[in-house]
Amino acid sequence: MRDTIFLILLLALLWLAISGLYKAPILLLGLASVVLVTWLVIRMRIIGEEHNPTVFAWRLPRFWLWALREIVVSNIHVARLVFRPERISPRIVYQNVQFKRPLGKVIYGNTCTLTPGTVTVQLTRTGTVIHALDAKSAESLGQLERKVHWLEGESEPVTPENGRQHRQHTGQADREDKRQTHGREAGQ
């Protein structure tokens, strides 16, 4: 119910922002389309917490800023590789990821693909298959995973004791680290 209200508010704001005409007939058309879309969404049963923009509160803008910085850094890295194509060492990374909710996994996959150098090829219930352009790109995945956990409110950004908490499913922390740098070792 709360998610539905957020969806209606979002749709109404979107209409007001895009139409830019504030006359009665146009506003009625807007109302009609908001009702129609809400009915369709309820009928398709795709309503969920992703329609609630406050689900991550203040963490979301900080995550976006961090993601923007990552995008700039990885763009420059890949742009350098374009001029030296012989330097790339493509690799496949298999990674187990567990998030509290499906939304976390979607954000993980989306941000991973958004940073050039890593592309999510497959996303299953427990893991991901990621194609990375070289070892440096593959290394950034661990940091992204920690950051999404932080976004979900599980732990602070990069403290070791919190990092261990969500890694119980794969065993010890050092084994975990080895898995993340696996790509680099294979490349040398």
Add this chain to the structure above:
Amino acid sequence: MFETIIDIVSWLLLLAGGAFGIIGGIGLLRFPDFYSRLHAAGLTETLCAICIIFGLVLQAGVSLLALKLLLILLFLLFTAPTATHAVARSAMIDEVDPILSDDSPRLVEFEDRP
């Protein structure tokens, strides 16, 4: 004075966006296999779009136009990775083989562990 600085930042952003676009296009031609070309396409779809849209936002100032530009950027950043993932996943199902560096693990389906 202040407006001049805004203008110059906006020009730099626009030119940087164009440059990243061309670099991504060159990468699209130079990279050896389909999967590495995905990354070159990502280059043109992320920073190129971000730089150009932010450059235009600085030109537009605070207005409805700027809001629409930011909405375009939001849509692009939400849909571009989804499209890239869809293309990559289809290629994987269709068994397009990636060129991999020596010793790296091969591309196979990920198995769910209960």
Add this chain to the structure above:
Amino acid sequence: MTTTVLVLATLAVFATMGLALVRALKGPTIYDRILAVNVFGTKTVLIVALITFITGHFDLIDIALVYALINFIAIATILKLVKTRNLASASPDDAGDV
């Protein structure tokens, strides 16, 4: 000066579209072509946004907004058509995906 920079950026984006077009013609796999067409589509959005500012017809921005959405749907549809040869059915291969 601003117009000059806008035109330069537009030409750069046109060059990118040209390079993507070369990739679309060369292939070799169908997925290379779809990827190139996808790049071409997103660059079209940027071109329309730039032309909005060059000409000063600010209503054009709505076209860019709509094109950004249509382009995504087009790519998803083309992929489904290539994969299943049928727009109506679901692909049995992807049933296990989340």
